[in-house]
Amino acid sequence: NAGVTQTPKFQVLKTGQSMTLQCAQDMNHNSMYWYRQDPGMGLRLIYYSASEGTTDKGEVPNGYNVSRLNKREFSLRLESAAPSQTSVYFCASSEGGGPGGYTFGSGTRLTVV
Amino acid sequence: GESVGLHLPTLSVQEGDNSIINCAYSNSASDYFIWYKQESGKGPQFIIDIRSNMDKRQGQRVTVLLNKTVKHLSLQIAATQPGDSAVYFCAERTGGFKTIFGAGTRLFVKA
Numbered sequence: 001n002a003g004v005t006q007t008p009k010f011q012v013l014k015t016g017q018s019m020t021l022q023c024a025q026d027m028n029h030n031s032m033y034w035y036r037q038d039p040g041m042g043l044r045l046i047y048y049s050a051s052e053g054t055t056d057k058g059e060v061p062n063g064y065n066v067s068r069l070n071k072r073e074f075s076l077r078l079e080s081a082a083p084s085q086t087s088v089y090f091c092a093s094s095e096g097g098g099p100g101g102y103t104f105g106s107g108t109r110l111t112v113v
Numbered sequence: 114g115e116s117v118g119l120h121l122p123t124l125s126v127q128e129g130d131n132s133i134i135n136c137a138y139s140n141s142a143s144d145y146f147i148w149y150k151q152e153s154g155k156g157p158q159f160i161i162d163i164r165s166n167m168d169k170r171q172g173q174r175v176t177v178l179l180n181k182t183v184k185h186l187s188l189q190i191a192a193t194q195p196g197d198s199a200v201y202f203c204a205e206r207t208g209g210f211k212t213i214f215g216a217g218t219r220l221f222v223k224a
Binding site for chain 1: 145147154156157158162202204206209210212213214215216217
């Protein structure tokens with residue numbers, strides 16, 4: 001099983017450009033998440049989708065939008081990239097809000113210049 | 114406000130020794146506490162979790178201890194191996210789908 005797959009792995013954007021980060025999971029999980037990780041900091045939740053058809057804001061949603069395309073896929077969109085959005089982005093999934101941890105993808109390293 | 118912090122940013126241990134990674138939390142309402150391992154260039158990997166009504170849970174070579182009186186969480190790794198070198202994050206789930214991560218502790222294992 002592939003688990004959680006993120007594309008692309010690396011991306012360089014110019015300020016003001018837009019892009020969509022893709023995420024897909026093959027574990028039939030109900031819930032999916034987008035986190036960003038900055039040096040010296042833990043992961044911060046951007047948006048999550050508790051179940052297909054729902055999305056909610058996390059700690060740092062400004063500048064981002066998400067789409068839960070179906071049960072497998074959850075995308076993150078940057079409409080107008082800013083240097084402050086330079087980060088490593090991780091997608092994760094879980095059965096739901098119960099016990100156990102999340103399964104994370106391998107990340108997308110985004111640089112905005 | 115809510116916070117999850119770690120006492121030490123780095124920890125260096127000799128191969129074969131036991132490692133103890135500590136974590137403090139502030140939200141008494143958290144229902145689960147989770148430990149993740151992150152190797153360089155990879156996403157975090159779930160290690161073990163503990164429910165808030167427990168004080169100890171054991172896995173393979175790992176033990177998590179929870180002390181709610183002082184809001185402290187620790188991860189013990191027995192017989193540390195070079196493959197254990199990574200950054201370890203504690204995280205607390207404050208209800209439903211909100212999980213707060215600490216900044217991480219880097220574990221170095223010396224051969």
